[in-house]
Amino acid sequence: QAYFSSYTQQATYLDLDTGLAAISAHAKALGYDAIVLFLDELVLWLAFSVQDQAFFRRESQKITKLVESSTGVRPIPLVSFVARQMDLRRWFADSGASGAEQEALDRAFRHQEGRFGTITLGDDNLPYVARQRLLRRKDERAEQVMTEAFDHLERRPEVWDVLLDGVNTDDAHRGADETAFRRTYPFSPALVSTLRSLASVMQRERTALKVMQQMLVDRRETLTVDDVIPVGDAFSYIVNGQNPLDPTAAALFRSARSLYAEKLQPLLLTNHGLTRDDLERAEMGSGSLPAGFLADDRLAQTLLLSAIAPKVPALKGLTASRLASLNHGSIVSPLPGNERTVVLGKVREWSRSIPEIHVEGDRDPVIRVQLEDVDYESVVDRAKGEDNPGRRRELVKALIAEMLDVELRDPDMLGAHTDHLIWRGSRRDVDLVFGNVRDSSWLTDDHFTSRPGTWRLVIDHPFDDEGHSSAEDMQRLDRLLSTGQPRQTVVWVPRFLSSEKMLDLRRLVILDWLLGGTGERWASHADHLSEVDRATARAILQANHSSLRDGLQRALEQAYGVMKPAPGVLQDDAGHDRVLTSLDRSFDPGAPDGATFASAYRSLVDRAYTATYPAHPTFEPGDVEIRVTDLKAVYAHLERAMSDPQKRVPLAGDAAVVRRVANALGVGYAAETHFIFGDDRFSPWGTELARAAGAEGLSDAPVKVSELRRWIDAITPKRGLRPEVSDLVILAWALLRQRAWYHHGAPIPAPQPGKVLSEMELRLQAMPSQSEWTGATRAAGELFGIHASPYLTPQAVASLAEEIKTKVSALVGPAQSLVTHVEDAYRRLDLTTEGQTGRASDRLATAREASLAVSSLMHLDGVEMTRRLAELAESGHGSAIGTSLTRAADVSSALTRFRWDRLDPLKAASTDDDAKQILSRLRLGMTSDEIVTRAADALQRADDEAYQWAIGRSQPPSPGPGPSPVPPAPDPGPIDPGPVVIRDPHRHVVQRNDPGAHQTVLSELRAFLTTHADDQVEVTWRVVE
Incomplete structure (x- = not known):
């Protein structure tokens, strides 16, 4: 007032009670009945001051004054609507207040809550509020334009369901419908749902409604009625600015901002050839950014949104297809509906440079972003020394083997790994050699030489030492071809990886070593991190390892020509126009043919072996090996068919296996129910083998198996049969051509497939008739106990002859000796050697016939022996002859041991009936066949009866004076036990x-x-x- 005399004090400070009373009085003076206060951010204002405990405690108590007054009754009432977005007690507790302070505040809040009513407002009214406050149409014309634009939206289910927030639905989340979408258009229900879910952690200047409003304002120059605002565009509005009150959410927001600013955005700028200056000029309005960058930026920001709001249904378990749909209209694909593939390719590429991005799955994988503030790169830096050229080659070798679906077994002396596979049903080998083609000190010429009948695949690496190129590899191959040496070898020379991919390979080598082993490597290189950070860093680097590995595998597929090269993956090398080169000029491998590395490899092997063996039977399915048991099943049918006059027998066992092998091989034919064999069902083998045998003059001569194999291998076009399969052809030929099997000059049973030896020999065998064979097999069983095959085959005839000779050689001596001993017994018993009782029961006649039979069979072979056996079978007493032969030695021994002199008293007592009966029974036993009465039993009985007779004939001594002698007790004899054979009395x-x-x-x-x-x-x- 000293300087400004006109200054007067207009107002003084009033406390809240006085001020509210003044307002109430003033309003009443103006004629109002009540004052309504809408306090929207009062609670938020207090929450942001929670760290200042004195201020917070002082100001929070004033809320009560909205209801109660220390100045008396106010002129008119105050009606207060206070928006309570959060519970202040929780924020006060999180601020570090003591227990006593929290208890005091709890009592104060409970005191206040009793003076306020509660109106619960859900967040599901955001679409209605947004429609009235932000999206209300200007007029009917505007409504019509928006309706038409909405009606023209793409409604593919995979896109429409995502925009309607129709994923991850449950009882608490039902999604939206078309009406709801129409109400919030151009905001999709998925975006609205995201904003609603994040509303509780947004900053006070970034509420959901304000975010929607700001997005419209910022796009007022570019947004058209046909555009749906992408979800990714909401990221910067949500995370930028003041941090959320929730410490956990605040940490996530900070990590998301850091990951975007330090890794994702720089990567996107680099990928699109932009700089930060370009970005700043666009933000200032003096430039524009390419649409491709903006689309990628939206995808990246959507990924980050899924990390800070993982419980939002639209973002939960985010997949590549849903990521594209949430940013509908941003992704351009040459093929409609292929947006998922485009997005997945981009995200996979980012994940190789940003370990926090995890891609899990194959077709439509789940994409996750791990937001952690852990220095995992320090662990990688400490292991950089483990990257070296040797480990890179070994890693590439392991990756290629995995993609080829090949197990690298122990290598041979030249480092070749043998891969066993099934080609057209037969087991084949492919030798795999890894090395540098241009380096002759590494891969000598011997490394390119294949084993007989085996293809070799030499695989080079998609990189080389500094200063060398793939042209040197091709020059080495040209020199190998110029030598003219035949080699069944294909060389796979890939194009070189780009420098960016080589960086990926080097990092993968480090991670592969670091994360491998038993854990010591990781523990020693991550010991500077805390236990929690070590676990987090390991999880991030494991995801990075998986992403790098997947990316490098795809790069290798492009380098080796399996996939079309993508920009930036391979070095530019116009002169490298082929990756496959054959050192066998008769085979052109062409380009790799297959959707995957493994299918391209299988196709290459198939074409290589097809070129070598074009006429190999096609056993279907081709990837199932023909087993020896399958070949045996076919051979069993061949033998059965040969015994049938029409060579046609019913199928037995596994008919599908027989049909698969026989029909494709041309060895018999399995029809629907029967198996048929003959010359017309043995093509081309019958004609080709006959031609080869005739050319060498061996049509009727013995033929070795080695010669038959050579003839089969020489048939053109080549078949390339496996040894066990060619065994079946040889066995079938032997059956048809009536050949018997011999080994080292002796006949043997026909071997089974897989057991045919090259030194075995096949000889022409004369064949008996079927009736003769039937009789011969019956006679062999009756005479010698031999169970011959019922099937009439050359081998069966030869085998039976061999078995008969073995038996006969052992029986001819005992059979002749038996005749002599029986003749002697006949003379001792006064029997005529011509027989008394007829042929039907004449032991001597049977012995003579048996001796004659074995003597004659000794000098017979093959069909003559078979016919002689058949004659013996017609006699009708083969069993008697067989028993005579098998018991000949025993009978001769019994006749030799018998005490013939003990019969003399019986012969002398010509008038004694008992003696006559004993001799009569003995004569009857000796003239009966051995099958009826055993000679040993008859002799033993006669000996016992003679002894008893002699005892009974002995006279007792003359009795002295006295009573008459007691007669000897009669022999009680044994209790009749039935037929008993008495041995060794x-x-x-x-x-x-x-x-x-x-x-x-x-x-x-x-x-x-x-x-x-x-x-x-x-x-x-x-x-x-």
């Missing part, structure tokens, strides 16, 4: 004057019973006075 006579004799007898009896514990033993004794 023993008879002992014990004298009274030999006191130790009875002990000897008892000891022998005990020993006999112990030895014959399972036999029935009869013990008989008599007292002789």
Whole structure:
């Protein structure tokens, strides 16, 4: 007032109570009945001052004054609507307040809550609010324009469902419908849902409605009615500015901003050839950015949104297709509906440079962004020394083997790994050699030489030492071709990887080493991080390792010509126009043919072996190996068919296997129900083998298996049969051409497929008739116990002859000896050697016939022996002859041991009926065939009866004076046990004057019973006075 005399004080500070009372009085003076206060951000204002505990405590208490007054009743009431976006008690607790302070604040809040009513407002009214405050149409014409634009939106289900927020639906989240979309257009329900979900963690100057408003303002010059605002565009509005109050959300926001600014945005600028200056000029309005960059930027920002809001249904489990749909209209694809592939390719490329991006899956993978503030690169830097050319080559070798679907077994002396595979049903080998083609000190000429009948694949690396190029590899191949040396070898020389891909390879080598092993490597290189950070860093680097590995595999497919090269993957080399070169001029491998490395490799092997063996049978399915058991099943049908007059027999066993092998190989034919064999079903083998045998003069001569294999291999076009398969052809030829099998000059049974040896020989075999063969097999069983094959085959005839000769050679001596001994027995028994009882039961006649049979068979072979056996079968008494032969030695031995002199008393007692009966029974037993009565049993019985007869004939001594002598007790005889065969009889006579004799007898009896514990033993004794 000293300087400004007119200054007067207009107002003084009033406390809240006084001020509210003044406002109330003033309003009443103006004629109002009440004052309504809408306090939208009062709670937010307090929450942002929560760190200042004194201020927070002081100001938060004033909320009560909106209801109560210390100045008395206000002239008119105050009606306050306070928006409570959060619970201040939680924020106060998070600010670090003590327990006592929190308890005091809780009491204050409970005091306030009793003075306020609660109106719960859901966040689902955002679309309605946005429609009225932001999206209200100017007039009917504007409404019509917007309706037409909305009606023209693409409605493919995979896009429309995502825009309608129709993914990850459940009871709590139902998604939206077309009406809801129409209400918020150009904002999709998916974007609105994202903003609603993030509303609770947004800054106070970035509420959902304000974000939507700002997005419209910023696009007022470019947004058309046909555009749907992409979800990715919301990222900068949400994360930039003041951090959220929630510490966890604030940390996520900081990590998202950091990842975008430090990695994602620079990568996108580099990919599109832009600089930060270009970006700044566009932000200032003095320039523009390419549409491709803007589209990629939206995708990147959508990924970051999915990381800071992982529970938003539209962003949860984000896939490549959904990522494209959320940014509808931003992604341009040459093929409609192929946006997913375009997006996936971009994200995979980013993930190789940014480990935080994880791509999980194949067709429509889930994409995750891991927001962590961990220095994982320091771990990688500490292991950089593990990157070297040797490890790069080994890693590429392992990746190629994996993509080829090949197991690298132990290499041979030249480093070749043998891959076993199935080609047209047969097992084949491919030798794989990895090395530098141009370097003759590494790969000598021997490394390019294949094994006989085996293809070799030499694979070079998609890089070389500094100063060398793939042209040097091609020059080496030209020199190898100029030598004219035949080699079944294909060389795979790839194009070189670009410098960017080589950086990926080097990083992958480091990560592969770092994350491999048992864990010591990781522990020693990450020991500077905390335990939690180590786990986080390992998870990030493992995801980076997986991404780099997938990317390098695709780069290798392009380098080796399996896929079309993409920009920036390979070095520019116009002179490298082919990647496959054959060192066999008769085979042109062409370009790799296949959608994958493995299919291209299989196609290459198929074409190589097809060029070598163009006429190889096509066993279907071609990837299932023909097993020896399959070949045996076919051979069994061949043998059965040869025994049938029409060579036609029903299919048995696994008919599908027989049909698969026989029909493709041309060895018989399996029809629907029957198997057929013959010359007309043995093509081309019958004609070709006949031609080859005739050319060498071996049509009817013995032929070795080695010669047959040579003839089969020489048939053109080449078949290239596996040895076991050619065995079946040879076995079938032997059956048709009536050839018997011999090994080292001796006949053998026909071998099975897989067991045919080159030194075996096939000889022409004369064949009997089927009836003769039937009789011969029956006679062989009856006479010699031989079970011959029922199928009439050359080998069966030869085998039977060989078995018969073996048996006969052992029986001819005993058979002749038997005749002599039986003749002697006949003379001793006064029997005529011409037989008395007729042929039907004449032991001597049977013995003579058996001896004659074996003697004649000794000098016969093949079909003559078969016919002789058939004659023996017609006699009708083959069983008697067989028994005579098998028991000949035993019978001869029994006749030799028998005490014929014991029969003399019987012969002398010509008038004794008992003696006559004993001799009669013995004669009957000796004239009966051995199959009816065993000679040993008849002789033993006669010996026992003669002894009993002799005892009964002996006269007792004259009795002295006294009573008449008691007659000897009759022999009670054994209880009839039925038919009993008596073996090894023993008879002992014990004298009274030999006191130790009875002990000897008892000891022998005990020993006999112990030895014959399972036999029935009869013990008989008599007292002789």
